Amino acid sequence: MQLFCPTCQLAAAAAQRCPRCGGLLLLPHETGEWRSPRSRAFPLQPPQPPVALQVAFGVVLTIGLYAGLHQVVIGLLASIESGVDDGWFNDWGEKSGTDPGLRLVAVVFGALIAAAGRVSGFTIGSLVGGISGVVFLAASWFTRGTADFWDYCQGALLVGGGGLAGMLATRVWGAIPTVEMPVVERNRLSSSFLALPKERPSQRPTAWLRIVLGAAVMVVAVATADTLRTGAQKYSGGLLKVSSVGQAQFLTWQIAVVGILGGGALAGASTGAGIRHGGITGVLGAAGVLALTAWEGESFRPVKYWLSQLQLGGVGPNDPAALVATTLWLVVLGVLGGWLGNMLFQPLAPPHMRQRLRSSWD
Numbered sequence: 001m002q003l004f005c006p007t008c009q010l011a012a013a014a015a016q017r018c019p020r021c022g023g024l025l026l027l028p029h030e031t032g033e034w035r036s037p038r039s040r041a042f043p044l045q046p047p048q049p050p051v052a053l054q055v056a057f058g059v060v061l062t063i064g065l066y067a068g069l070h071q072v073v074i075g076l077l078a079s080i081e082s083g084v085d086d087g088w089f090n091d092w093g094e095k096s097g098t099d100p101g102l103r104l105v106a107v108v109f110g111a112l113i114a115a116a117g118r119v120s121g122f123t124i125g126s127l128v129g130g131i132s133g134v135v136f137l138a139a140s141w142f143t144r145g146t147a148d149f150w151d152y153c154q155g156a157l158l159v160g161g162g163g164l165a166g167m168l169a170t171r172v173w174g175a176i177p178t179v180e181m182p183v184v185e186r187n188r189l190s191s192s193f194l195a196l197p198k199e200r201p202s203q204r205p206t207a208w209l210r211i212v213l214g215a216a217v218m219v220v221a222v223a224t225a226d227t228l229r230t231g232a233q234k235y236s237g238g239l240l241k242v243s244s245v246g247q248a249q250f251l252t253w254q255i256a257v258v259g260i261l262g263g264g265a266l267a268g269a270s271t272g273a274g275i276r277h278g279g280i281t282g283v284l285g286a287a288g289v290l291a292l293t294a295w296e297g298e299s300f301r302p303v304k305y306w307l308s309q310l311q312l313g314g315v316g317p318n319d320p321a322a323l324v325a326t327t328l329w330l331v332v333l334g335v336l337g338g339w340l341g342n343m344l345f346q347p348l349a350p351p352h353m354r355q356r357l358r359s360s361w362d
Contacts, residue, residue: 048117049275049339051124057336058114058128063135066106068254073102075241100154107132107158108165115166116173117343125166129158173344204272204347211281214267214337218285218330221259223292226252226301249305256302260285260330264337269345278338282331289326293317299326 002011003025005018012018018025110132111125118124133155229252233240242248260282267281268274293299299307299317303326307313315322 051118051120054114054118054343055124055127055131057339058110058124059131059135060110061113062106062110062128062132065109066103066136069102069106070099071247071251075243075247076239100157103132103136103154104157104161107162111162111165112169113340113343115169117175117346118170119175121166121168121170122163123166125162125164125169126159127162128166129160129162130155132162133158173346206273206280207267207271207277210267210269210271211277211284214263214265214277214281214334215284215288217263217266218260218281218334219288219292221263222256222285222289222300222302222330225256225259228255249301249308253302253305256300257333260333261337261340264334265341265344267334267341268338269341270347271342272347274338274340274342275335276338278334278336278341279331280334281338282334283327285334286327286330289330290323293326303329 002013003015004011005021005023005025007023008018008020012025016025017023107129111128114128115121115124136158137152137155229248233242242251263285264274264278264281268277271277289300289303293303294317297317299322303317303322304313306329307315307322307325310325312319312321312325
């Protein structure tokens, strides 16, 4: 009878030990529950965050993207028609359908991100569209004091668009298949009882190089956000123009936020532990930003805008409240970026399995 070595993936006959590694040979139906010491360091199923957290993150992305696109459209119109006022912008956005169109684009993007790596993509996308529609309706009531018929009708459009985007996300970024297979009960006289070790809870290793690179990206993004904004306005030929100092500060803060999310995504991509990698990256990035702030003697423009939104604009850069607010800002965005990078770029196989496949293809 041929026996099987689960470590070397080798079959041998008339032997009890593997001729290559010396390990104990098992029957074919007993190898399903065997996991070599190297493979036990990598869980079969990477952890996934709750569905509610993904939906909430999709809603936050939707609202943030809509706010950014709305500001871009206003800036483009201001560069084309410099003599019109904000009332004309609002009437133009409502009457032409551009504002609802921007909301739909934002919902599609948020639903794509929220439903990535999940099976029930339509449900998650619909939830993102429905909650975002409620937020937009509440914003209309808050800003204008009323809501028209189109404000109520666009909720159904956002739910449908989010559901279709969620279905597309499950097609492009499908859920991780379950690789654990049921094993036939072993015979009591089987020698595998002497060799199979007890499974111990393990976690994926920490990729410190990715964390250091992600933290560097965060620090550079915060330090150069204002320079990037002014350079883009200078060389855009008048297409990118801001109408106030507050709008310029908001755009600078948005550039920094994108860079911080990118650093967290770089650290958490294809690691199987994006939240942990993003959190550590956020802590190191915050330490770097605070160190540069102490070196320069003043806070960077994105940090100043963030502190002003928290009613901390008058405190010094070394004040404990400012230090805590800056650190929490980078850590929270780092965690979100790490989770996003892990969901978009999930690990397909641990390193030892990829090496085995490459050697077998030679």
